[in-house]
Amino acid sequence: MSLQKNKILQCYKILRSEYWMPCEQWNLWRKHPKSVKEKEEVIIGSILTQQANWKNVEKTMDNLKNAGKCTLAGIYGLRGKNKNKLAELIKPSGFFNQKTEYLLNIADFFNKCGGIRKAGKYPLDKLRKDLLSVKGVGMETADSILLYALEKEIFVIDEYTKRFVKKNNLAEKYTYNYLQELFMESLPREYELYQDYHALIVVDGKKEP
DNA sequence: CACCAGGAATGTA
DNA sequence: TACATTCATGGT
Numbered sequence: 264m265s266l267q268k269n270k271i272l273q274c275y276k277i278l279r280s281e282y283w284m285p286c287e288q289w290n291l292w293r294k295h296p297k298s299v300k301e302k303e304e305v306i307i308g309s310i311l312t313q314q315a316n317w318k319n320v321e322k323t324m325d326n327l328k329n330a331g332k333c334t335l336a337g338i339y340g341l342r343g344k345n346k347n348k349l350a351e352l353i354k355p356s357g358f359f360n361q362k363t364e365y366l367l368n369i370a371d372f373f374n375k376c377g378g379i380r381k382a383g384k385y386p387l388d389k390l391r392k393d394l395l396s397v398k399g400v401g402m403e404t405a406d407s408i409l410l411y412a413l414e415k416e417i418f419v420i421d422e423y424t425k426r427f428v429k430k431n432n433l434a435e436k437y438t439y440n441y442l443q444e445l446f447m448e449s450l451p452r453e454y455e456l457y458q459d460y461h462a463l464i465v466v467d468g469k470k471e472p
Numbered sequence: 473c474a475c476c477a478g479g480a481a482t483g484t485a
Numbered sequence: 486t487a488c489a490t491t492c493a494t495g496g497t
Contacts, residue, residue, distance in 0.1 A: 309478090316477045319495065357477080357494040365480090401480045421478060438487070465478060 267433060268449035274431055275450070278463040288317055289462040292411045295455055302379055303335045305412040309404050310365045315356040322355035335379070339370040365399025372397045383413045391417070402439055410461070414454050418446040419461045423468035 285293070292305055307327065311320045327333035330352055332341060341349035350363045372394070376382035382390060387409070394405040402420075409415040420442045428434050434445055450456055 312477085313479045314477055314493080315479095316496080319477080355495070357496080358479095358492090359494070361480090361493055399480070403479065407478085419478095423478070469478090 267445070270431070270433055271446060271449035274427075274433065275456075275460045275463070278467055279459070282463055282466060286462055286466045288321075289466065293455075293458045293462050295414060295458070297412070297414070299379060300334065302412040302414075304333055306335065306369060306373070306379070306408050307333060307338065307366065309407040309412070310362055310369060310399065311353060311356040313362070313365075313404065314358065319355045319357065323353045326352045326355070335370045335373050338366050339374055342367050342370075361399070368397050368399050379413065383415075387415055387417065390415075406443070410454060410457055416447075416452045416454050416457065418443050418450075418457050420446075421461075421465070423465045424461065426468055427464045 291297075291301060292308075294301065297305070304324065308320060308324060311323050324333060327337070331337060332349070332352065338349065341352075346363055346367070349366065350359045353359050353362055353366070356362065373379050373382055376385070385393070390413075391405055391409060394400050394408060395402065400408075406417050406419045409417045410419050420439050424442065424446075425437050428437065428442060434442060436442075446457075446460075450460070
């Protein structure tokens with residue numbers, strides 16, 4: 264088992280040397296530390312990227328910024344009768360009706376927490392559980408928010424990660440929780456490292472099948 | 473006109 | 486608990 268852990272760390276080093284340049288478009292997500300505004304943008308982005316390609320997500324982010332609504336408070340202000348306006352703004356990233364609800368759910372959630380700063384002070388396991396109870400937030404989105412926005416030490420598992428693990432023969436099981444534990448036990452508990460590794464896996468995964 | 477895109481929710485064994 | 490199926494849209 265410790266053999267596989269070493270491989271996981273080795274694979275990171277290889278990726279990092281292979282992609283020594285900062286990966287474009289992951290600049291904001293991998294940036295640290297982030298301002299509150301930037302963190303909120305990442306939270307919003309984590310919902311918008313669900314089943315959407317990044318180009319279209321960027322169009323949506325631009326729409327929101329130009330409208331001055333690329334903040335949780337901005338989103339929250341578009342609840343109720345203004346919902347259709349939010350839907351219109353996020354249209355380029357697809358599934359806009361569904362994502363409108365999801366964004367409002369998230370905005371409402373952090374609102375009830377008293378903002379992302381206070382939310383960040385919750386015990387990590389409780390915060391994760393609470394996030395997962397928000398409709399529209401599954402494990403991947405919850406962990407993306409925790410890792411990239413709230414800068415918590417938690418590894419994100421997605422399809423790219425699973426493919427990466429298979430391709431490099433890093434495990435036999437490919438369930439979310441198993442892989443998450445495996446990565447976290449194999450690496451130093453540093454959110455910067457987790458961010459960088461996951462971003463590299465995605466960048467690498469997009470290059471070839 | 474298919475098929476993809478940086479999932480989630482729901483159903484089933 | 487762990488897979489399998491369904492859902493929901495713009496872009497290419």
